[in-house]
Amino acid sequence: MSTARDTSARDDILATIRRSLGVTGREAPRRAVVAERLAGAPAGVVPARGQVEGRARLELFIAQAEAALATVAEVEAPGEVPAAIAAYLRSHNLPATLRMGSDPRLSALPWDDTPLEIAIGPSDGRDLNAVSHAMGGVAESGTLALVSGPENPTTLNFLPDNHIVVLDAAEVAGDYETLWARLRERLGKGAMPRTVNWVTGPSRSADIEQTMFLGAHGPRRLHIVLVGGGASGG
Template sequence: MSARDKILDRIRRNLGRGPLDEAAATVVRERIAGHKRNLVPARTDISPGRQVNLLQDKLEALAATVVRVPSLKEVPGQVRDYLSNHNLPSQIKMSPSPSLDEIPWGDVPMLEITRGAAVITDEVSITPAFGAIAETGTLCMASGPETPSTLNFLPENHIAVLKSSDIQGSFEQAWDSLRRKYGEAELPRTVNFISGPSRTADIEQQLIMGAHGPRRLHIVIVEDEQKA
């Protein structure tokens, strides 16, 4: 018996229930496959252009910074300016994701970029965002060999590149996008939802930034298609 089967068997015993009969199992399978919606806030049912605006408003309210650019070619200059404005080093650990290969990093030679997972000495990371949820101002980050989760949490400064076409209104829509890309059985091992820089007020009710992750979160939104 596998570890999974042992855990499920223990849960059944504690509930005083054996394995489901076929009729009950069919109901469960249909419910899982159906992804039935519950209550979804009305503010998510808005035009794509308003979704971008809502996302930016929510992120900035959560102490993240946001800049919008018309194309990928403006990204390196925005990264350079961000590093300069915050007196940060030009050494960057960047995700090996091919989606970032389209960006002309060579246009700003002062940026010293290495690719791979983050280590404790990295101060700045750049990653793509799988998507974002306008409803709450949240980035959706899917883990994998090309998008190591360490880049989201170890460096104190996290820069995320987000295409406006990947912004969704609600969490339900974000999960739909994940299922479309990966398939139900091949979802990423980890999906991180990030709303602003890391913070905590657990210690004497004092707000501390960067307690469990980046002290700063900066999002570059690339408006890759017309948003009305």
């Protein structure tokens, strides 16, 4: 962890380098060159697998997520999400309790139409079930992008045994690069979240004999509710 003393030492070293070069670091031409290089950085190699459109992209996302041991349910409208979550918990004989953050997309849903008991705020490790709203999904790997903040506390990603994630179908991108660009465009410098978590399937680990253990470092179940994907073909 960086300390004030570390920062001072770093600043001293950089100041020495600048003096040796005869620059301050504030020269307009030098700053322009750096800004241009950052803005015009070439994209890396993007796998072809995720470069599909429409329903094909969603089918790829679902297949990859399920291959990583997540489960996926599809609903057509946001209002159907609470009932889908209640059905999922019931099907796994789990209590009708659910913790969430202050995300307005979740707060606006008709939770009162279900028997679910809702708690708001970060988890202290005693919650069995939690729900988050993803910023987006990556089709090429079935990965969820979750940004930290009071709307979707990071503790909900890791502490409860069962993590349910709501994902808008329109937010599923083909590749990671597209989601990173979307995040920068929407939030930008000075407003970026403290943490971006890329989650692929439930937490799992294997010993030297390759025996799989679920829930090794986080949730043992990851369930995705995909909203508005047109599974019925409409």
